[in-house]
Amino acid sequence: MQLNKSMIALVVLGLLAPLALYPVFLMKVLCFALFACAFNLLLGFVGLLSFGHAVFLGTGGYITGYLMSTTGLTPEISILAGTLCAAALGAVYGKLAVKREGIYFAMVTLALAQLMFFVYLQAPFTGGEDGLQGVPRGELFGFIDLSDNMNMYYFVFAIFLFGFWLVNRTIHSPFGQILKAIRENEPRAISLGYNVNDYKWAAFVISAALAGMAGSTKTLVFQLASLNDVHWHMSGEVVLMTLLGGMGTIFGPIVGAASVVGIQNYLSGGELGNYIHIIMGLIFVVCVLAFRNGIVGEFHKLLKKNF
Amino acid sequence: MSTDYVLQTTDLRKEFKGFTAVEDVNLNVRRGDIHALIGPNGAGKTTVFNLLTKFLIPTSGKILFNGQDITTMKPAAIARLGVIRSFQISAVFPHLTVLENVRVALQRHEGNSFHFWKSEKVLDKLNDRAVELLDDVGLAEFANSKTVDLSYGRKRALEIATTLALEPELMLLDEPTQGMGHEDVDVVADLIKRVSKDRTILMVEHNLHVVSKLADRITVLQRGAILTEGDYDTVSADPRVREAYLGVEEGEEVPGQSAAAKASDSKDVQEATA
Ligand SMILES: Nc1ncnc2c1ncn2[C@@H]1O[C@H](COP(=O)(O)OP(=O)(O)OP(=O)(O)O)[C@@H](O)[C@H]1O
Ligand SMILES: [Mg+2]
Numbered sequence: 001m002q003l004n005k006s007m008i009a010l011v012v013l014g015l016l017a018p019l020a021l022y023p024v025f026l027m028k029v030l031c032f033a034l035f036a037c038a039f040n041l042l043l044g045f046v047g048l049l050s051f052g053h054a055v056f057l058g059t060g061g062y063i064t065g066y067l068m069s070t071t072g073l074t075p076e077i078s079i080l081a082g083t084l085c086a087a088a089l090g091a092v093y094g095k096l097a098v099k100r101e102g103i104y105f106a107m108v109t110l111a112l113a114q115l116m117f118f119v120y121l122q123a124p125f126t127g128g129e130d131g132l133q134g135v136p137r138g139e140l141f142g143f144i145d146l147s148d149n150m151n152m153y154y155f156v157f158a159i160f161l162f163g164f165w166l167v168n169r170t171i172h173s174p175f176g177q178i179l180k181a182i183r184e185n186e187p188r189a190i191s192l193g194y195n196v197n198d199y200k201w202a203a204f205v206i207s208a209a210l211a212g213m214a215g216s217t218k219t220l221v222f223q224l225a226s227l228n229d230v231h232w233h234m235s236g237e238v239v240l241m242t243l244l245g246g247m248g249t250i251f252g253p254i255v256g257a258a259s260v261v262g263i264q265n266y267l268s269g270g271e272l273g274n275y276i277h278i279i280m281g282l283i284f285v286v287c288v289l290a291f292r293n294g295i296v297g298e299f300h301k302l303l304k305k306n307f
Numbered sequence: 308m309s310t311d312y313v314l315q316t317t318d319l320r321k322e323f324k325g326f327t328a329v330e331d332v333n334l335n336v337r338r339g340d341i342h343a344l345i346g347p348n349g350a351g352k353t354t355v356f357n358l359l360t361k362f363l364i365p366t367s368g369k370i371l372f373n374g375q376d377i378t379t380m381k382p383a384a385i386a387r388l389g390v391i392r393s394f395q396i397s398a399v400f401p402h403l404t405v406l407e408n409v410r411v412a413l414q415r416h417e418g419n420s421f422h423f424w425k426s427e428k429v430l431d432k433l434n435d436r437a438v439e440l441l442d443d444v445g446l447a448e449f450a451n452s453k454t455v456d457l458s459y460g461r462k463r464a465l466e467i468a469t470t471l472a473l474e475p476e477l478m479l480l481d482e483p484t485q486g487m488g489h490e491d492v493d494v495v496a497d498l499i500k501r502v503s504k505d506r507t508i509l510m511v512e513h514n515l516h517v518v519s520k521l522a523d524r525i526t527v528l529q530r531g532a533i534l535t536e537g538d539y540d541t542v543s544a545d546p547r548v549r550e551a552y553l554g555v556e557e558g559e560e561v562p563g564q565s566a567a568a569k570a571s572d573s574k575d576v577q578e579a580t581a
Contacts (some may be wrong), residue, residue, distance in 0.1 A: 166424075174414060174430055175423040177403075181411045184400035189359065191398070192412050192473065193386030194420070202421060 006251065010164075014157050023153040024221065025265060028256045030160040031218040036241040036253030037167045038210035043239075044248030045171055046203050047183040050097070051106040051235055052113025053211055056086040058120065058230030060212030065132040065225030066125050075138045075146060077161070079216040086212020087205055089116070094204030098197045110232065117230050131226030135219055152221065159217050165208050166252060170206060179203055240280065244287050246294025255295050311338045312358070312371075313477050313507045319368035321354055321531075328354045330531040331368070336477070336524075341499070341508045347551060353395055354513040355528070356481055359509075360392045361385050372477070374467075391478035393483065395511075398464040399454050399469070406450040408465055409437040412472035436549045439470070444468045444498055457546035460491035464498065471502055478502075480510040484517055496520055519543075527551070 017026050035057055042048045060082035067078040097108045120126045126132070137146035146152045170176050181189045182196050189196050219225045228234060237260065245256025260280070267276050291298050314336040321329040329351045336342045344352050357363040359370060361382040370378045376522045377385060387393075400408050413433045414420055422429075441447045444464040449457060458463065463483055470478060483499065484492045499508065503521075512518050517540065518525060525542045527534040529551045533540060542548055 077503055168424040169426070172427045173423045173425050174417070174419040174427060175421050177407065177411060177414065177427055177430065179418050180403060181400050185398055187362065187394065188398040188400065189411070190362075190382045191386055191392050191394075192469070193383050193391075193415050195381075195383045199421075202423070206423060 009250075010254075011161065014161070018150060018153050025261070027153055027156045027221045028218075029261045030156050030239060031214050031221060032227035032238075032257035032261055033254040034160050034163045034212055034217070035214040036238055036245065036257045037164055038207045038214065039238045040242045040247055040249075040253045041167050041170060041210075042207045043242055044201060044252075045176065045183060046179050046200055048098075048200060048204070049106045049239075050109040050204070050207070052093075052109035052111075052232070053207075053238055053241070054230050054232065054234035055093075055113035055116045056090055056208040056211035057215035057218070057234060057238075058225075058227075059089050059116070060086045060215030060217075061219040061225040061229050062126050062132065063119060063212075064190050065135045065219045068135050068138055068220070069132060071273040073138075074142055075140055075155075075220055078138075079213060079220070080244030081221075083209050083213040087209035088214065090205045090208020090212075091201075094201045094208065098200040098204060113230070113232065113235060117227070117232075120230055121227060126225070126227075129227065131224060131228075132219075133224055135223040135225065137220050137223065146220065156217055156221060159213065159238070163213055164254075166206075167210065170203075171250075175199070175202070237280075240287075242294075244283065244294055246296035246298070246300075249294065249296040249300070252294050252296040258296070310335075312336060313338045313373060314509065315356065315371045316359070317369045317371075319355070319358060319364060319370065320366045321351075321358055322366045328531050329358065329365075330529070330547060332531075333532055334526060334533075336507060336509055338507055340523040341503050341510065341521045343522035343525045344509060344511045344528060345513070345518060345525060346534070349532040350528040352483055352528055354531075356392060356479055356511065359385075359479065360390065360525050378487075385462075386473070390407045390475050390476075390479065391475035391477075392479035393466050393470055393481055395481040395485065397459065397466055399457075399462050399465055401453075401455040403454060404450070405441065405446055405452050405454055405465055406434065406437050406458065408454055409469050409472050410434070412469045413437060440468045440472055443471070443502075445494065460487045460495070463487065463491075467495070467498060469501070474506075476506055478506060478508045478510075480508060480512075481511060483510050484512065484514050492517060515543075 021169045039050065039053050042050055063085045064078045067073050068075065093109065093244055096112065097105055100108050121128060137152060139145055140155055144151055146155060178189070178194060178199050182199060186196055189274035215229055241256035241260045242253050244259055245254065246252030264276060267273055267279060273278065285292065293301060312335050314334065316332055316334045319329060319332040319334070320327070324577070332355060344355065354363065358365050361380055365378065369376060372388060372390060400411065410430055410433050413436055414430060419425065419429060438447055438450055441450055444467055446461060446464055446468065449461065454462065455467065467483065475520065482497070484495050487495065492514060500521055524538060524540060526536045527542060527548050534547055534551060535545050537541055
C-alpha cells in the first residue's frame with residue numbers, strides 16, 4: 001500500500017536524519033509536526049478550526065516542566081502527566097466549544113485559550129514572564145541519560161511516531177469514519193442518529209492530548225516552558241503550518257511544520273531576522289490565495305494529473 | 308382508538324419572525340401507509356419535516372410518535388427511535404465511497420462508533436449487508452466509486468439505501484424524485500413502493516404521477532395550513548386543490564396523468580439546463 005511505503009520512508013528518514021542535520025533542530029521540527037498533526041485531526045478531518053490550540057501545547061509544557069523541576073519523576077511520567085492535563089483541559093474546553101459552529105467555534109476556543117494565558121501569567125508555578133528555565137531532561141526510565149542530544153532525539157522521534165500513528169489510526173478507525181461523515185454532511189449524520197457533538201468533543205480531547213504531548217516534549221528538548229507556547233501567536237502558527245503543508249492530508253502537517261521551522265531558523269540567523277513576522281504573513285497569504293491545498297495537496301494533484 | 312397511527316401532530320405551528328410557515332397542522336399518519344404531503348412551493352412542507360425531526364423547534368403544538376410525546380427531543384434521538392428523514396437536496400457524504408455511505412448508517416448499531424483505536428477494517432464485516440442494500444437500489448456496481456461522481460438520480464437512490472440501512476419504522480422523504488428524468492423517477496417510485504412493506508412512509512412529492520401511484524393517503528398543505536386530506540381520487544377531485552396545487556381554473560379539464568407528465572417534463576428541462 002502507498003501509505004505503508006510512505007510510513008517506512010518516514011521512519012528511515014527519521015532514523016538517519018541526525019547524521020545530516022542538528023538534532024535540536026530536528027527535535028523542534030518533530031515537536032511542531034506532532035502539534036500540527038494533532039491540530040489537523042480537527043481542522044482537516046472534522047472541519048473544526050480551533051484558534052486556541054496553543055493552550056494545550058503550553059499546558060503540557062508547564063506541567064512537564066514543573067514536575068521535572070520540582071519532583072524526582074522520570075521524563076516519561078512527566079510527559080504522560082502533561083498530556084493528561086492537556087486532555088483534561090481539552091475535555092472542559094471542548095464541551096463548551098463544540099456547541100458552537102464555524103467562526104463562533106473559533107472565537108470560543110480563542111477566548112478560552114486567552115483566559116488560560118492570563119492564568120499562567122499570574123500563577124506562581126509557571127515563573128510568570130520568565131517561564132520555567134533550566135528544566136532538567138532527566139533520565140528516561142531512570143537510566144537513559146537524556147542530556148545527550150542523540151538519546152533525546154530518538155526519544156522524541158519515538159514519541160512523534162506514536163502520536164503520528166495515533167492520529168492516523170483515529171482517522172482510519174470506525175470513529176474516524178463518523179468524523180468524516182460529520183465533516184461531509186453534518187445534518188445527514190444527525191438524521192442517521194449520531195449525536196455529532198459527542199463525536200466532535202471526543203476528537204477535540206484526542207487533539208488536545210496530542211498537542212499537550214507535543215508541548216511536554218518540547219519543554220524537555222529546550223529545557224524551557226514559557227508564555228510563548230500559550231500565546232495566540234502560537235495558535236496562529238499551527239494554523240499556518242497545517243495550511244502550508246496541506247490540511248486534511250496525512251503528511252501535510254509534517255511538511256508544513258518542517259517548512260515553517262526551517263524558514264524561521266534560516267531567517268533568524270540572517271539580516272532578515274527582524275522581518276520574520278512579515279515574511280511568515282506573506283507566505284500565509286500566498287498559500288491561502290494560490291495553493292489552497294498546501295504543499296502536499298498540490299503535490300497529490302500534480303501526481304494525479306501526470307500519471 | 309380504532310385506527311393505529313404512527314405519527315400524530317396536534318396544532319403544530321411554526322412562526323419565523325411573525326411569519327407563520329406552519330399553521331395549526333393536525334397530521335395523522337396511519338401505520339403501514341405511504342402518506343404524501345403535497346402543496347405548492349413555499350407551502351411549508353419542508354418546514355413540517357424539520358419540525359417532525361426536530362431540526363426546527365415548533366412554536367407550539369405537540370408531536371406523538373407511537374403515542375410517545377417527542378416534541379422536545381433532539382434530532383439524533385428521534386432518529387434512534389426509528390424516524391429517519393432524507394433531505395430535499397440530496398444528502399450523501401460526497402467524498403466517501405458509495406459503500407462507505409451505507410456503512411456509516413449500518414455502523415450505528417455496531418456500538419463501535421467511538422472506537423478510535425481500532426482499525427476501520429472491523430467495519431468490513433458490514434460490507435455484505437451494505438452491498439445487499441446497494442443492490443436493492445441498483446447501485447452495487449458503484450460500491451467503490453466516490454459518491455461525488457454519481458449522477459443525481461443515483462445519489463438519491465444511495466440516500467434511500469442509506470436510510471433503509473437503519474430499518475426505520477417511519478421514513479420521511481422530501482421530494483425523492485426531484486430533478487430526475489423519467490426513467491429515474493419510475494425506478495425510484497418502484498423502489499419506494501417496494502421498501503414500503505413493513506414500514507410507514509411520509510413523503511413530500513411534486514410529481515402527481517408518483518403520488519397517484521404510491522400514496523394511500525394525501526394531505527394537501529397550502530400557506531402552512533392543511534387544505535384537505537384523503538385518497539388520491541378525493542383530493543384530486545377537490546376544486547380547491549386543483550386551483551391551489553395544479554394552478555388551473557375551476558371547470559377546466561386536466562387529468563392527473565397529463566399534469567404529471569407536464570411536471571416531469573419541466574423537471575427534465577431543468578435538469579438539462581442545469
Ligand atoms: N429558516 C427560515 N426562516 C424564515 N423563513 C423560512 C425558513 N424556512 C422556511 N421559511 C419560509 O417558510 C415557508 C415554507 O417553506 P418550506 O421550505 O417549508 O416550503 P416547501 O413547501 O417545502 O416548499 P418547496 O416546495 O419549494 O420545497 C416559505 O415561505 C419559506 O420562505
Ligand atoms: Mg421543500
